[in-house]
Amino acid sequence: MTETAPALAETDSAAVAAALASLRPEEVAASRAILVREGLLGPDGHVSYFGLLEQDKRTLLAPGARPEPRRFRAMLVDFGTGASHDVVVCPAEDRLVSVVELDPADGQVPVVLAEFGLVEEIVHQDERWRAAMAKRGLTDLTTLRVNPLSAGAPATDEAGRRIQRCFTFVQKTPDDLGWAHPVDGVTVMVDVVTREVLDVIDYVDLPVPQEDGNFHLPEWVGKPERAGLKPIEITQPEGPSFTIDENGVLDWLGWRLQVSFDQREGLVFHNVSIADDGVQRPVLYRASIAEMMVPYGDPSPQRWFQNFFDCGEYLLGGFANSLELGCDCVGDITYLDATLADNAGNVRVIPQAICIHEEDAGILWKHFDNWNGSSDSRRNRRLVVSFFVTVGNYDYGFYWYFSLDGNIELEVKATGVVFTSAYPGPGYAYASELAPGLGAPYHQHLFSARLDTMIDGTVNAVDELEAALVPRGPANPTGTGITQTVTRLRTEKEAQRMADNAKNRVWLISNPERQNRLGGDVGYVLYPEGKPALLADEQSDIHQRATYSAKHLWVTAYEPSELYPAGDFVNMHPGGAGLPKWTAADRDVDGADIVLWHTFGLTHFPRIEDWPVMPVDSAGFTLKPHGFFGANPTLDIPETVGDHCAPGDGGHEHHGHEHHGHEGHGA
Incomplete structure (x- = not known):
């Protein structure tokens, strides 16, 4: 045991x-x-x-x-x-x-599904909106889709109201992709409680783009399917190498973690640990994506407010897809359902919301030694726990990877349809042109990973590690010296940091009460991708509401009520909640029970190739053991023996092999 x-x-x-x-x-x-x-x-x-x-x-x-x-x-x-x-x-x-x-002044509860259908019904009855549409030759209401959007920071005359700001799109037929035909320049403000249109503002009359984007219709694509793709079959004739119990506790080749699901955050992991010489050693107490925000960078009057908090305003986990074998996941798959509550408070089950499987991850380690003639290599594999959501136009896949060497990675895959606009004309500074007259505003996707660390226990500390050139001098006479600087982040204000790839800046989370066999503190390192954080002025509404996204790293003292980096009630909140409010106390985080908040994401300047459906773009981070083990923890991984690489044959001879099917199963 x-x-x-x-x-x-x-x-x-x-x-x-x-x-x-x-x-x-x-x-x-x-x-x-x-x-x-x-x-x-x-x-x-x-x-x-x-x-x-x-x-x-x-x-x-x-x-x-x-x-x-x-x-x-x-x-x-x-x-x-x-x-x-x-x-x-x-x-x-x-x-x-x-x-x-x-108090409505402190924000509203998240958007509920009933508001989506309600808003279109209300807007369709408003004479001001109808007049704006008629001016553009749009009189068939059955083709006009009203897109309700979170309102952002409330204006002075909107205080206390529950508002949606709305754009309009033309959907020519029930099969048509409405995102191809934005009716740009008209914004409608709707109070969903009083069920009234507060205002219709017709800012500018831009032509409605006419070219269709119906990628989902084979006849629209206009060319035959690409030939020559041979099948790739992934089989595990003996089944997967993991087990999972009724509480979601999953064991896989030394890893143990509990999988659960939340309507706001989606996947949540608890008590993540890895075995080391027969001892199960904790790494994380809790891990999740606590917020995700998409700020749009077009400051025009009709778009200044366009910033979406997909967790805090829309409850991202509730939009999880039901996954399908061979489409969303490939191989021997274990699916888990997600149990939630619907807007009436009744039980709602999303079948097959979570996908769990193993996958080959290439070479784990390899060496041919010129002195002793030995040649050894091992293949890596990783446990993948994932889910996919569709929030409006975008689709996001969240893939958590747990590897044999102790690494933990998160990869977010963004796809779907970009949010469209009319394109004002050549040289417009805030959007790309995707098709004739069709624009896509520049924007970002900024995620906040909440990592409640527990590196061999709840007493942890964070050091910032950087590569540094040593000045030429007595200690470095040749000028070739390279070293690493270590800076302890002792308080919450000191621990508000930006990534810097030019200095190879990373953050080491260690346990000062537990040492490895060489006497150093055991630890894990957070490797950021170092892409841009929030690109908005500090005095802007969105910066005030999403201050968390302006720093790549925050470290806070553990407090169970501090779960969401932009605060509990993001919808129509004026700003200042969450991390900036909590860290004003500047609590001690040096050798304490701490939580790391890591901002990462994409800055998207849409390309022609992103239309009409966007190929996956990805972002994420990695956690790697650093002095956590006494040596390479994968020396016990057995040599891979398969049809294509038999021991001693150099792996060059091609052998025939038989395909074994093994269907995915539910858990």
């Missing part, structure tokens, strides 16, 4: 896993019954968010402690009264734990 690291050895791992597991249908149903009984969920009420309110890890992981009854957080909005509530309910005790009515 595998042992557990001393820091957590006295906890009941099965009880902890049960306390942190994904939602159970009976818990959703029981919570809804309490909300209805207590008068919080009436005929006009909507459940915006429903999720597990996790117990403070300091009590949950305390030696000998037993988990408390599970509690759940619900964010509610009533379209009859306009009131919103932040509620905690405990179905095991059949009671409300707390109820807070929100």
Whole structure:
């Protein structure tokens, strides 16, 4: 039996896993019954968010402690009264734990699905909007799609209202891709509670692009499918190398991690650990994407507000796709369903929302030695846990990789359809032209990974490591000396950092209470990609609302209520919440229970090749062990023996082989 690291050895791992597991249908149903009984969920009420309110890890992981009854957080909005509530309910005790009515000045609960259809119905009845459309020769309402968008920071006369700002697109037929035909220059403001159009502003009359973009219709593509693609078959005749239990605890070749799912964050991992000489050593207590924001860089009057918080405003996890074998995932696949609550508070299940599989990852290590004549190599493989979402026009795949050598990587794959506009003309500074008269504003996709680290325990510290040239002198007479500088980040303000690839800047998370066999602190290094952070003026609305995205790294002292880097209620929040508010206290993070927040993402200047559907573009980060192990942890990986590379034959002889099919299965 595998042992557990001393820091957590006295906890009941099965009880902890049960306390942190994904939602159970009976818990959703029981919570809804309490909300209805207590008068919080009436005929006009909507459940915006429903999720597990996790117990403070300091009590949950305390030696000998037993988990408390599970509690759940619900964010509610009533379209009859306009009131919103932040509620905690405990179905095991059949009671409300707390109820807070929100002040609209502090933001709104996230957007609910009912608002999407409601807004189009309201706008279609407005004479001002109809007049703006008629001016452009658009009179067939059945072809006009109204696209409701989060409103951004509220204007002075919008304070306290729940608003959507709307654009219009032409969808010529039910099969047509409406994104090809934006009706640019007209913005509509809708109050979804009072169900009224507050204003219709016709800024500029730009021609509606006419060329279709129906990539999904074979007849539109206009050319035969590319010939010559031979099948690639991925088989595991003996099944996968991992197991997973009823609480989502997954074991794979030394790795152990708990997989769960949240309506706001999507995939959430708890208690990620890796085996080392028979001891299960913790690396992360909790990991997720806590926010994702897409700021658009066109400052024109009709677009200045266009910035979307896909987690905080739209609840990204709720838009998870049901995945399909051979399309979204290939090989021997284990799928997990996601249990959520719908806007009525009833149980909603997304079948096959999570994909788990193994994949070959190329060479792990290799060496041919000229002195002793030995030749050895090992192949790498990785465990992949992923999900895909569609939020409006964009589709995002989130792929977490766990490798044999202890590496953890996240790759976000962005695809789908770019957000379109009319193109004002040659030389326009804030958009690309994709097709005749069709533009796509420049924009960014900025993610915040929340990494609650637990490197061999909860006492961790962060050092900034940089490559440095040593000045010529007595210690470096030839001028060829290269060294690495180490700077301890001791407080929350010191730990607000930017990546710098020119200096090979990385961040080492270590445990000062645990040393490796050479006497150094055990640790993991966060390797950032170092792409641009938020490109917006510090005084801009979006900078105030998304301050988290202006730095690549933040480090905070652990506080269980601090979950979202832009604050709990991002929708129509004026700004200043989340990380800038928490870190104003400048708490000590040197040898403490800490959380890292890493901003990464894409800065997208759309290309012609991104239309009408965008090939995948990706961003992410890597965590690598650094002094965590005593040596290469993969020396025990057996030599690969297969049809194409037999021991001693140099791997050059081609052998015939048989294909073995093994279908994916559910869990």
